[in-house]
Amino acid sequence: MLHSVINSQPSSPSPQNGAIHHKKVLPRDEDVKLSHIKQERMRSPVPDFAMSHFLNDEISYLYWFQDIEENLQLYPQFNPYFVLDKIPLSGYTLDYQDKVKKATAKCIENPDVNQYLNFQLYNSINQSLHYLVGDKTFIENFEAIKFHFHQTINPFYLMTLEHQLSFDLNNILKFLTDLDNLTKVYTLTFQRPPTNELKLEWIMRCLNHYSDISREIQLNWEQINKDPILIRRILTKYANSRMKLRKRI
Incomplete structure (x- = not known):
């Protein structure tokens, strides 16, 4: 899973329940992958946009998403890679789908940024949610998480x-x-x-x-x-x- 992101599946440490602000210590293999990404960023600089809030349930999703919105205000150049609109109650509208297509194109055009955002995303979610993300563009993985909580927060x-x-x-x-x-x-x-x-x-x-x-x-x-x-x-x-x-x- 996520071969395009970090070449092999990360081994994410299990977080403590409810530790929304818990800072994880990466195992050596993930630390090496992070170093590799940093080297890639030296060739094609990527600002330190981070997903620091940990996602493990419905309530933490509210703060995880809010944290992303706030970070995008600091790094507006990343806005084209995201669709922050709520999924319409009536289902995916043409306007919403068009926004996802544009974000997908942006991810494909900039593989280094796409890889970096996928890495941030993968490491900001609980291991139990890893099945939602895969060998796809960042926006597709981000939308998969949004859709999951769109269904469970009802x-x-x-x-x-x-x-x-x-x-x-x-x-x-x-x-x-x-x-x-x-x-x-x-x-x-x-x-x-x-x-x-x-x-x-x-x-x-x-x-x-x-x-x-x-x-x-x-x-x-x-x-x-x-x-x-x-x-x-x-x-x-x-x-x-x-x-x-x-x-x-």
């Missing part, structure tokens, strides 16, 4: 996250992170952001046993929509109040 997955969302006053950061992930999954699934009413419903459902917090969020909902950080301040205020109460006891 309304049923969204419902699972909705049921799992819970609030613990002792772990506000987890609640806010889970809420943000739920918002991202909804946006990718339906290709539009959730309404403010739906987000309020998600929050209120988790605050059944915290009537004071629930009431304050409802009263300040308009301001929260303008400045989302306000909800964190409200939750932190109640968390600090509880800590002070415990110290007195």
Whole structure:
């Protein structure tokens, strides 16, 4: 697999579960292949565009893709090799297919860059996802990954996250992170952001046993929509109040 990328199949180390920011130490054979690619780049320089976020599940895909988008802002010369559009809900449109064809042509025209991007891609994904990529152009492998998560991040997955969302006053950061992930999954699934009413419903459902917090969020909902950080301040205020109460006891 990926013979055109690194001449033989890489032996990727197994990542720790959930270690999205885990930096892998390459085995010697992969280190040699990386050195070979660097030598190729010396003859035909390629800027240090990197896929540093590790992809191993649906949630990590959101951040993996976001990281690529942000890196492309730093290295816009790589934009022609990518199609960052979401796969249309109605299926592959002619416009979308045309963008993929143009990116494919770009990969074929520039084999060194194509090889480098394929190497970056292969080493940014979990070993369990290696079957999605093969001896193809970078854009074909990239699209295969997009299509896979386009299928798995769906309304049923969204419902699972909705049921799992819970609030613990002792772990506000987890609640806010889970809420943000739920918002991202909804946006990718339906290709539009959730309404403010739906987000309020998600929050209120988790605050059944915290009537004071629930009431304050409802009263300040308009301001929260303008400045989302306000909800964190409200939750932190109640968390600090509880800590002070415990110290007195």
